[in-house]
Amino acid sequence: MFSLPPTPEDPVFALNRLFNADPSPTKISCGIGAYRDNSGNPTVLSCVKKAKDLIGSSTQNEYLPISGDAEFLSLSRELCFGSDPSSNVSSIQSLSGTGGLYLSLKLLSQIGCKKVYASNPTWGNHKSLSLNAGLEYSTYTYLDLTNLSSPSIDITNFLSDLSSMPINSAVILQACGHNPTGVDPTSEQWDMIVEKCRERKLYVIMDNAYQGFASGSPESDSLSIRKFLSSGLDFLVCCSYAKNFGLYGQRVGAVHVVSADSKNVVDAMKQIARATYSNPPKHGSDIVKTVLGSEELKKDWVREVGEMSERIREMRSKIREKLEETTGGSWKHVTDQIGMFSYTGLSKEQVMKCREESVYMLESGRVSVAGVNEGNLERICDVIGRAVGE
Ligand SMILES: Cc1ncc(COP(=O)(O)O)c(C=O)c1O
Incomplete structure (x- = not known):
């Protein structure tokens, strides 16, 4: 018969499970590294x-x-x-x-x-x-x-x-x-x-x-x-x-x-x-x-990757602007960083405070900017602002 100790879950997928189990209608996932469009939906590229x-x-x-x-x-x-x-x-x-x-x-x-x-x-x-x-x-x-x-x-x-x-x-x-x-x-x-x-x-x-x-x-x-x-x-x-x-x-x-x-x-x-x-x-x-x-x-694809990357860059600027407004501190690193992710600098404790308000990111403070959009940006920044400010 099998007799195994429990296997620890992968942190990214564990976060996803916590997110899925959260009944809050205003929950937001900034965990998994997958691109979402400005309405928060997965994207099928037109070239694909x-x-x-x-x-x-x-x-x-x-x-x-x-x-x-x-x-x-x-x-x-x-x-x-x-x-x-x-x-x-x-x-x-x-x-x-x-x-x-x-x-x-x-x-x-x-x-x-x-x-x-x-x-x-x-x-x-x-x-x-x-x-x-x-x-x-x-x-x-x-x-x-x-x-x-x-x-x-x-x-x-x-x-x-x-x-x-x-x-x-x-x-x-x-x-x-x-x-x-x-x-x-x-x-x-x-x-x-x-x-x-x-x-x-x-x-x-x-x-x-x-x-x-x-x-x-x-x-x-x-x-x-x-x-x-x-x-x-x-x-x-x-x-x-x-x-x-x-x-x-x-x-x-x-x-x-x-x-x-x-x-x-x-x-x-x-x-x-x-x-x-x-x-x-x-x-x-x-x-x-x-x-x-x-x-x-291929031309379509190059354009579409460029557009995805550009949308993320725009979100970075807006996150920085909003966080600097709410916290009064510098969030320059958010716009200096590139690619899908931002290493926000939030401590584990601050990350947990965000989770209490149903905003989910990895314990390291990594946010997948690819999941941020015009509709959820305001709330993400408010929650981060409160977690940092407390
Ligand atoms: C740095 C890095 N390497 C490799 C991968 C592999 O991804 P996949 O197996 O989905 O291509 C990922 C996925 O998140 C990644 O972040």
Whole structure:
């Protein structure tokens, strides 16, 4: 018979459960990282609708190869790297970003890598995925927390932590739109990070879950990846098309391996995939392939990601304006930060006070700005203002 202790719930989904159980008609969720339109509804991008119409019922439901759809992978490489770099890059389709990280970490564990580092703070699942792959997990310094009203990367300690990582450790770097802080390294800082990774011979995993959401331009958001590409270092990129295509439930993603040995690396990942879920799902990659493969639909997509990103930026300005009005303090960090999230600087106690008034955010004080709209902004700011003011 089974006899198991209770398993702790994932904090993001636990928050969602608390939110769903709250009977308040004025409850607001600022928890889960999913885009909502200005009326608070999930969005289906028009390019995705058109792609679905084009695909229609003609699609074959045969298995995809274990490595996935070759055309989708080529278009994904083009989006990541600016063009399809071919010779020393090989790819495998993945179950969105999480599945790509799973394949990458499992592979690193198999080839003898012992330890993986992610930023402090980071997306909670980085730790779970690393431990599940059999790797030791630790963190590196990321944010300078001494001045929350003007958040920046603590580059000195970031680089010094990279320097003290054992040779051949792995490091997870978020390519853009850092979750949860909303703060990305500058171009010069990326150059320094690349050089440290070279010095320490680190296995680099670029977690590319928000391409397009940070700056509004998918091309600008690939700056860090292109820097690694031109450095000549071996590295992995895990792409997710959950957020930027609004295809959360389709589980569509890709891992690109940049290395002279990339074919063998992908072949080893295919073994892991075969023994885990066998083949990737098809519908999501059909949609992304149809959009990225059509000049017209790709143009629509670039515009629509830009619009989502812009709406979030507008919400940031309004949140800042309203909070500065109600609290009298500086909320500049809300507009300095980029991407879907704002690291508000609220303490756990203040977060709990917000929850008592049915405004839900993560204990870290992370708000998903992608869920804020004209209709709920006022109340969110009032509640935060009261929590901070008390
Ligand atoms: C930093 C980061 N990486 C990866 C993911 C993976 O998302 P998905 O598996 O839905 O593509 C997320 C999702 O929230 C994330 O925030």
